[in-house]
Amino acid sequence: DIQMTQSPSFLSASVGERVTLSCRASQNINKYLDWYQQKLGEAPKLLIYNTNNLHTGIPSRFSGSGSGTDYTLTISSLQPEDVATYFCLQRNSWPLTFGSGTKLEIK
Amino acid sequence: QVQLQQSGAELAKPGTSVKLSCKASGYTFTSYYIYWVKQRPGQGLEWIGYIYPGNGGTYYSEKFKGKATFTADTSSSTAYMLLGSLTPEDSAYYFCARGGGSPLDYWGQGVMVTVSS
Numbered sequence: 001d002i003q004m005t006q007s008p009s010f011l012s013a014s015v016g017e018r019v020t021l022s023c024r025a026s027q028n029i030n031k032y033l034d035w036y037q038q039k040l041g042e043a044p045k046l047l048i049y050n051t052n053n054l055h056t057g058i059p060s061r062f063s064g065s066g067s068g069t070d071y072t073l074t075i076s077s078l079q080p081e082d083v084a085t086y087f088c089l090q091r092n093s094w095p096l097t098f099g100s101g102t103k104l105e106i107k
Numbered sequence: 108q109v110q111l112q113q114s115g116a117e118l119a120k121p122g123t124s125v126k127l128s129c130k131a132s133g134y135t136f137t138s139y140y141i142y143w144v145k146q147r148p149g150q151g152l153e154w155i156g157y158i159y160p161g162n163g164g165t166y167y168s169e170k171f172k173g174k175a176t177f178t179a180d181t182s183s184s185t186a187y188m189l190l191g192s193l194t195p196e197d198s199a200y201y202f203c204a205r206g207g208g209s210p211l212d213y214w215g216q217g218v219m220v221t222v223s224s
Contacts, residue, residue, distance in 0.1 A: 001169075034210045036152075043202055043217050044144075044152065049210035087152055091210065095168040096142070098152040 002026050002090050006099035012107045019075040021102045023088035026069070032092040033071045035064055038101075039084045047086075048073065080106055109133040111141075111203050111215035118221045124191040129203035129215050136184035137161040140207030143175065143188050146217075147199045158186055159207060193222045 003026040013019050023033065031051040036044040046055045048064040051071060061076045075082055083106055088099040114128040129141060143155040156167040158177035165177045174197070176189040190197055198221050204211035 036211070043214040044204075044211075045214070046210050046212050049212075055210070055212065089152075089154075089211070094166055095156070096154040098154065100151045 001095055002029060002093060002097050004088055004090055004097050004099035006086075006088055006102050008102060009100070010103045010105070012105045013078050014107045015078055015080060017078045019078050019082075019104065021073040021086055021104070023066075023071045023073070023099050024069055025071075025090055025092075028068050029090045029092035031067060032090060033064075033066065034089045034091065035062075035073045036087045036089060037082075037084045038087065044087060078104075078106070109205065109213045111205060111213055113201075113203060113215035113218045116219045116221070118223065119193050120224055121194055121222055123193055124189055125193065125220055127188045127190070127201055127203075127218055127220070129186045129188075131184045131186070131205070134205070136179075137181055139205045139209075141177075141179065141186040142204045142206050142211055143177065144202045144204060144211075145199050146202065155188070155201075157207070160184075160186065190220065193220075195222050198222045 005024045007022045035048040038044040052064045063074050085101045085103045087101045110132045112130045117125045119125045137160045140157045140159045142157045145153040155171045158165045160179040179186045200217045202217045203215040205213045
């Protein structure tokens, strides 16, 4: 199975700050990498798919990049409503595997 | 609009089974996979597997083989997951989500399963 490692596990940042979350795969996943946002008590929500494609309705302050084994989610200007846990997911091969998540809070 | 509506919370005794449902609407049920995901309270997400209602094909993550069984009723656009031989480690939220060669773009609201004697 492909192992997905997210860093950091916890991040505290100020409103308006640029924030970068990382996800590393144990092998090449050919850009089949998605990012999901989960707010407390809610189901996860798709933000970005296939590394850098913004899902419908997602604000443009979210962006993704990466290739091979290393991927990044960037929030260009952190907003209070972005408080959540963010998970990456590889869809390159079965079984699908999630990262352990980054919990993002406002400083 | 696409919706996945899951059944209500379950309280079950160890050693028994529960059957969770996920009713789809707003799209062609047989054209997408239904994935199932487990999340223990305060923990991360575990992918359990999928069913493809188009042909009934299934795939189970190794950890969940023998634990989960997927079925689908195309007449009612509903997917099911049977969880058997329940233990306290099966206490968790379970989500269904639409996918298949595409990201998990729509999710059910989740259902809490509590296993306790």
